[in-house]
Amino acid sequence: MDRRSFLTKAAIGSTTAAAAGTLAAPAIAQAMPKVTWRLTSSFPKSLDTIYGGAEVLSKMISEATDGNFTIQVFAGGEIVPGLQAADAAAAGTVEACHTVGYYYWGKDPAWALGAAVPFGLSARAINAWQYHGGGIDLYNEFLGKQGLVGLPGGNTGAQMGGWFRKEINTVEDLKGLKMRVGGFAGKVMERLGLVPQQIAGGDIYPALEKGTIDGTEWVGPYDDEKLGFYKVAPYYYYPGWWEGGPTVHFMFNKAAYEGLPPAYQSLLRTASQAADANMLQKYDYLNPKALKSLVANGAQLRPFSQEILNACFEAANAVYAEMEATNPEFAKLWASIKEFRSEHYLWTQVAEYNYDTFMMIQQRQGKI
Template sequence: MDRRSFIKKAGVAGVGGAAATVLAAPALAQSAPKINWRLASSFPKSLDTIYGGAEVLSKYVSEATDGNFQIQVFAAGEIVPGLQAADAAAAGTVEAAHTVSYYYWGKDPVWALGAAVPFALNARGMNAWQYHGGGIDLFNEFLATQGLVGFPGGNTGVQMGGWFRKEIKTVADMQGLKMRIGGFAGKVMERLGVVPQQIPGGDIYPALEKGTIDAAEWVGPYDDEKLGFYKVAPYYYYPGWWEGGPTVHAMFNKAAYEGLPKTYQSLLRTACQAADANMLQAYDWLNPPALRRLVANGTQLRPFSKEILEASFDASNAVYAEMEAANPTFKKIWDSIKAFRGDYYLNAQIAEYNYDTFMMLQQRAGKL
């Protein structure tokens, strides 16, 4: 090939390369359009770990799109009250919500199954069922009827059983007890004589202080310490058998989510899973020192008695039987959870349980 022919062909190739570059830019821009969403949280900013789950989600999405996809997070009460976050997303008032689905169980008990119900799975089991057992798809079949799409966006781990102004040793001690307890668990507690109260997090302390309520559950040591419950209700019971592994959801308006580019939909799912893992890790890190501080400040740790736990378990099963008979969607999802629950705890009691128990005994012996 002579020099003149080479230059001519190279020039044509160069023009073609430049054209390809020019053509590629609009395609890239089209795949990453500028989008601004608003997200309503069910939590106050002061609860930085659970509220922070939405901020983590927003940060991951923004960073992955060079700031093209922005999700502005609003705390409970800034746009709508915390317990209306999912409703706002469904209505299109905002495009997204960060909330716990059992807050809405009064509309349909199926809502509770996406988060936590009594004596179900712990956080690790819940994630296994959701990500690999079809739980996300099953719950989204239901959420679609509500105008929503949802993905796990956080987990607190097994929660504490709550703060009590007096000791609770038997089922008889629970008769007439006015307790702030959210969602589905309140229906079970009613069978034990408790009078459940639905009170937002920010109103719990004054209600306990004034004696308007006798007990309250919230989350666990780190969050509970921030709300100061130990100052007015010294007895801290465990475990929160109604919340073995409560999932916090990121929920999106269905039409808004389906209108996103496929790349953005995939990114949202990935960012939700990352935020989901991050929240549980944060609680595992922050709860131990918080528990130590609570005890140092006079908190009295108490386990629920075997009598109370067994009565609660039996009451839960009675409620489930009623709901399965009345609600086919509830039965479908609950059957799926139950089928995995048996296998999960069969496996968990072998290596995990024995290893953890041995290490706990070493801790008690002061060897760790």
């Protein structure tokens, strides 16, 4: 090929590329329009792991869209109180929230089933049910009637049973006890004489310190240490049977979500699932050291007695039976969860349980 021919063809090629670039720019701009959302969290900024889930989502969305889709995160109380986050998103006060469904169980017990209920699913189990057992779609059938679209956006793993001023050894010890307990676990414990209290995370310590409540549950060692409960209520119980694997949700105003380009909707689903996994991973990494620190600072670890666990299990089943009989929304979701719960714990006891049990014995013997 001679030099003149090469230059002519090169010029034509560059002109074509320039034209393609001119055409592509508006197409890209159209596919990634400027969208600015506000998200209200149910959590204070001091709880970097659970509050941080919303920041993870916001960062991923902004980076993936070159800043075209931004979500500004506000802590609980900055726009609305933490326990009104879902209400604000449904009303359109904000486009999104980061909250836990069981905070709103008083409106309808079905709210709690997407998050955690007493003696329900573990973190791995609820993720399996949600992503592969139709749980997300079932929950969104319910949330859609509230004007919301929900996606899993975090999980704490099995939680601790809480902090108490005195030892809790028997069912009798629960009677008259004022305890901050989330979700409708309080309704179950109420049957055993406990007096449940619904208090947002940032308000728990003052209530415990002043004696307004006798005990509280929150999450687990890492967050609990930050909130300082061990300073005023030294007895630290486990397990939190009402939250075997609680899901924290991103909930989006339904009209706002459906008004997004399909690419942004897809990105929200992907980023939410990433934030969901990230939160559990972070808690699993941080909780061991925090538990050691709490014990070193005077926390007294105590297991709930079998008497208490059995009584609570029976009380929970009685509550579920009543709800199934009177609430079709609850019954539909709960039936799906129960079916998978049976299958999951059949499988888990075979490999995972035996492997973990063996390794725990090695740890106790100082071999690992």
